[in-house]
Amino acid sequence: MELILAALRGPWPWYVAGPLIGLTVPLLLFLGSKRFGLSSNLRHMCAVLPSRNSYLRYDWRREGGWNLLMYAGIALGGLLAGVLLADPAPVEVADSTAVALARAGLEVDGALAPQELFSWSSLFTVRGLTVMVLGGFLVGFGARWASGCTSGHAITGLAELQWQSLLAVAGFFIGGLLATHLLLPLVLAL
Amino acid sequence: MRHAGSDTNTGTPGPAAFAARYVGVGAYFGFVLVNSEVVSWYRIQEMFRFHSFHMYGVIGSAVLVGMITVWLVRRYELRSIGGEPIAFKVFDPGWPRYLLGGSLFGVGWALTGACPGPIAALIGAGLTGFTIVLAAAVLGTWTYAQVRHKLPH
Numbered sequence: 001m002e003l004i005l006a007a008l009r010g011p012w013p014w015y016v017a018g019p020l021i022g023l024t025v026p027l028l029l030f031l032g033s034k035r036f037g038l039s040s041n042l043r044h045m046c047a048v049l050p051s052r053n054s055y056l057r058y059d060w061r062r063e064g065g066w067n068l069l070m071y072a073g074i075a076l077g078g079l080l081a082g083v084l085l086a087d088p089a090p091v092e093v094a095d096s097t098a099v100a101l102a103r104a105g106l107e108v109d110g111a112l113a114p115q116e117l118f119s120w121s122s123l124f125t126v127r128g129l130t131v132m133v134l135g136g137f138l139v140g141f142g143a144r145w146a147s148g149c150t151s152g153h154a155i156t157g158l159a160e161l162q163w164q165s166l167l168a169v170a171g172f173f174i175g176g177l178l179a180t181h182l183l184l185p186l187v188l189a190l
Numbered sequence: 191m192r193h194a195g196s197d198t199n200t201g202t203p204g205p206a207a208f209a210a211r212y213v214g215v216g217a218y219f220g221f222v223l224v225n226s227e228v229v230s231w232y233r234i235q236e237m238f239r240f241h242s243f244h245m246y247g248v249i250g251s252a253v254l255v256g257m258i259t260v261w262l263v264r265r266y267e268l269r270s271i272g273g274e275p276i277a278f279k280v281f282d283p284g285w286p287r288y289l290l291g292g293s294l295f296g297v298g299w300a301l302t303g304a305c306p307g308p309i310a311a312l313i314g315a316g317l318t319g320f321t322i323v324l325a326a327a328v329l330g331t332w333t334y335a336q337v338r339h340k341l342p343h
Contacts, residue, residue: 073218
């Protein structure tokens with residue numbers, strides 16, 4: 001029993017986690033011929049609101065009802081794994097990353113995301129506001145422009161051998177590398 | 191008589207079974223996301239600094255499993271449990287949107303340490319500040335809808 005609980009608490013090595021994530025693709029295909037891709041939900045959430053925009057006027061219940069339910073389920077899974085069966089040990093970070101972040105002015109705090117940037121009170125700091133609002137905005141804007149995010153392109157699209165997805169993933173890394181090495185040090189200095 | 195469970199005549203699930211099915215898949219996925227620490231801002235930093243193999247191992251092995259199963263589905267023309275044929279998405283042929291949109295997404299991914307799935311998982315895991323990130327992401331998508339005709343695709 002304790003062994004099972006310990007296994008459920010995690011953290012899991014990549015060779016356990018990766019295949020379990022990959023299985024989401026066939027799971028959705030077999031359950032109802034659905035394609036795994038989560039950023040569509042951002043569009044469905046916009047489509048819920050009244051709009052005359054042709055990109056946002058469609059039957060979101062029919063097209064995206066299942067995906068919005070899945071999205072709510074992800075929060076439930078987060079609650080199970082992150083609160084009820086939470087791993088008491090601090091989140092692992094490579095020493096070299098911790099050193100680089102400390103040099104930029106951010107101490108590793110052992111949480112899933114630095115509380116200094118993502119707590120409610122950090123909304124009143126320039127760097128917290130920038131990271132949360134600018135970062136979130138670009139996630140939503142970029143994912144719909146590229147017509148997919150990490151799930152739809154980096155996992156499902158690559159699994160389907162789509163060249164557009166390979167291009168999108170190259171973009172994810174171009175943007176991510178620029179932001180990590182050039183933009184983030186500037187934002188953390190704010 | 192039709193009840194909240196599955197409709198025995200057609201094999202299509204009723205509303206409650208349909209909801210349970212997809213909330214269940216989401217819960218499974220969210221649970222794995224948190225337990226593998228891929229929802230961690232620090233893990234994303236490690237990845238973009240090439241300081242750890244973890245994220246590459248997770249994404250690489252996820253793609254490999256997806257690739258094998260997609261290949262099997264195509265090879266044997268497998269159907270869903272409800273008997274629906276399984277079709278694959280055809281993306282628009284233009285290239286700029288993938289590279290440019292992808293790059294903007296990458297900047298957001300590095301700043302927030304979270305893509306759309308992990309944002310939901312983090313909110314559930316008690317990091318409620320990520321509701322702000324989610325609201326900003328919805329605003330980003332809404333803004334894209336307003337200006338998309340001016341952007342290269």
